[in-house]
Amino acid sequence: MGRYILLRHREIADLHRLEVYVRHGGYEAWRKALTTMTPDQVIEEVKASGLRGRGGAGFPTGMKWSFVPKDVFPKYVVVNADESEPGTFKDREIMEGNPHQLIEGALLAAYAIQAERVYIYVRGEYRSVARRLEAAIAEAYAAGFIGRNVLGTGYSVEMAVHLGAGAYICGEETALLESLEGKIGHPRVRPPFPATYGLYGKPTVVNNVETLANVPPIILHGAAWYRTMGTEKSPGPKIFCLSGRVRRPGNYEAELGKITFRDLIFGEEYGQGLLEEGRAVKAILPAGASAPMLPASALDTPLDYESVQAAGSMLGSASIIVLDDTVDIVWAAYKMVRFFQHESCGKCTPCREGTYWLRRVYERIVAGRGRPKDPELLESIARQMAGKTLCPLGDFATSPVLSSLKHFRREYEDYLRRAVETPAGVPA
Amino acid sequence: MLREKYEQEIEAILARYPVKRSAVLPLLYLVQREYGYCTEEGIREVAEITGVSPTEVREVVGFYTLFYDHPIGRHLLQICDDLPCALRGADELVAHAARRLGIRPGETTPDGRFTLETVMCIGACHRAPAMQVDLEFVEHVTPEVFDRIVEDLSRDGA
């Protein structure tokens, strides 16, 4: 077996072509499941593997599948390829380089819950990526891996790509389902959860692209093999998206828990250090804009769900943005707040109003017109949002605010002192 | 209009879903391809095909950033200025682009050729600064790369 489980196209040329994928063991797991395993056995194997969702929440995949009622039809599998968290570009690489592994994983999920249809919801900005995926799906249809009576087993399943149209909130699974139904992307009140009330009100499994790309190797080689990678609670490989002030940004595949932030940023086979000589790491964003930033003292934290949580943040989608000591933390927090204000869907008041006010206060601070009490004001706005919003976006929006104030309050105070000493508009 | 011109494409779209309403987004893309933006006529056609009210279709157009309810330039230049790109020069690139085109983000050049926008993360942060030109990725964008794009698309017929 090669170095990669997920990014296999990096060592196998033209893996996006079905013929090449098949030559390297592709669709063997699909054949194995269809001809030798019951749907429940597929679920049990994925459960035993310990695979956790790679879309952000880290929920156990096999358990999610087991919540789907057996006796209600039709059922759906929806692949979440909305990938819009700042700093995240892993699903794009899978779809461009290794699309058949995603397709095969989605088929296995469909068989496991006995779904009749799979939709792959791709963000609108990935139109070119979606075309590539559609070409791969067409190949899989032509080869008889998708469609009526697959491989003569009597099981039938359809698959189609659905293009979003620009809205981060549609990555939230219930907003995604609304969008797929042709509506605006407003999250639904949960419960009920998609497992029982999903697309068109039918039982639905929603999984991330990377999650599903893990499934074919699990079915082919078994849960025990899969568990030889990663840690007890976070098994398997993971793609880490590295961006920001590093020399070599990119996607890096590694076992969960086996490398630290420091390895990822400075390792020879990873980021190879900071962009500029003589600089130091100031802060790390472990999961794009959505999880609290960590100071440089967290550099030796292993990259798995439990360790990053223990360090005070979340691994989430593992989109690691590196801020070095050239970066103005208040400005960085402003950029993230601006993102959430732009992406708030407006359905609930605390998030709609809260993100608006946060942005207003940040705008005046970075413009040099901040007021001495602004840090307290930011905290109080954030407190009025946390836990009071319909979906997690409202909470996400508070994390750059509260974490930057916690670790870098001095930088806010510097801004505010300068604002008093040199009111904006008056040259220094 | 749409129905005659794109009959097969529309049939193929509708066939993908058990519920017609799901065709709203794909059909709106078709409208934009045909008319350049989501015109009232196009919105009404989508409403008719899917059985959704024109008001609701209009609401959908308003919600998603890639749908436009007004004419835009023949070429859409979307520069990402979200945090990862901004850590590698995106704000400077936006300023350069605005100077080069003589317009601000959100505006269209008077000849109707270019619309310039700043956008949130487009999934290319490892090749920052990044942009999309008519929804195709252009990555590692320097001011020189940007100028070349503008020149290439400024030739007659482009």
Ligand SMILES: Cc1cc2nc3c(=O)[nH]c(=O)nc-3n(C[C@H](O)[C@H](O)[C@H](O)COP(=O)(O)O)c2cc1C
């Ligand atoms: C605001 C918001 C945005 C999200 N964006 C994404 C996304 O782009 N891709 C994704 O896979 N999951 C995203 N999620 C998580 C999904 O709601 C869902 O948990 C996930 O698709 C489940 O798949 P998994 O179990 O395979 O991770 C987002 C959640 C929230 C609250």
Ligand code: SF4
């Ligand atoms: S928290 Fe924000 S994004 Fe989520 S439903 Fe409320 S307004 Fe919409």
Ligand code: FES
């Ligand atoms: S921040 Fe620009 S592509 Fe991600």
